[in-house]
Amino acid sequence: MSIVVASRRAAPFLVAAAGVFLLTLPHAHAQWWKRAPVDFEECADAAEKSASKAEKTAALADCNAKFAGRRKAGGGYTYYDFLQDRSFDIAGPNPTPEEQKKIDESYTAYLADQRRSNEAAQATARQQREQQEQQAQQLQQVALRTEVERVPVPVERPKVLRQKGAPCTKGSFSCEWPRLSEGLSELKKLFNPTPSKPAKKG
CATH class of the missing domain: 1.20.5 (Single alpha-helices involved in coiled-coils or other helix-helix interfaces)
Known part of the structure; x- marks a missing residue:
């Protein structure tokens, strides 16, 4: 009888101790009784409820890592x-x-x-x-x-052949040259007389 009474008296203390233990666990470990998100959208909704911006960012990154697909409006998912x-x-x-x-x-x-x-x-x-x-x-x-084509090609000067007896323009080279040439020939003859040939003996 004393054992039963003692155990009844200890029971409230054990329950209280268990409650205190559960309450002291971190919030993240206390989610064991909650249902895990089934897709990215559920996971993102839960992440939105995070206490701080840093926790929210970390939770959304975790959602991205867990779920590659996104819900479609008509049902199903898209990747x-x-x-x-x-x-x-x-x-x-x-x-x-x-x-x-x-x-x-x-x-x-x-x-x-x-x-x-x-x-x-x-x-x-x-x-x-x-x-x-x-x-x-x-x-x-x-x-x-x-x-x-633009560079002018030198045109060969036409040779002027003076016909004998044709009138000649005074001072032009074609007219004066024959006269000069004859004069030079006469001078050569004066300075270089042609030796006379010896008479043949008969």
Whole structure:
């Protein structure tokens, strides 16, 4: 009997001690009796109720890490892949392995398309450069031809053949030269007389 009475007297003390113990636990550990959020939106709603801005920021980062999908207005979820700049419909708050595989395959195809686009752009740029170089060469050739055409070509002076007995303009070289030439020949004869040939003996 005394044991039962003693245990009845101790019970309120044990309950009180347990209550004090539970109340002293940090708030984060005290959430064990609450339901965990099922998607990003629920998680974000809970984060909004955080006591400080720092706690709210940390809680939202945690929500982002836990849930990749976002709720759609008509039901279901959507996953945004920033690498492809594209959204994918998914069944739950996170992609299933099969959905993730499709997203990865889509990314591989996206990279192949990007590579082909880059190669095509480089080829087009190369062609444009070559065309510009050809046009520059053609313009340069045209400019050189034009420059050559502008330079006056010296015209050969026509030879004036004076016919015998034709009137001659006094003082012109063509008229005076024959006279000078004859005069020089006469002078040569005076200074260099032609030796007389010895008479042949008979």
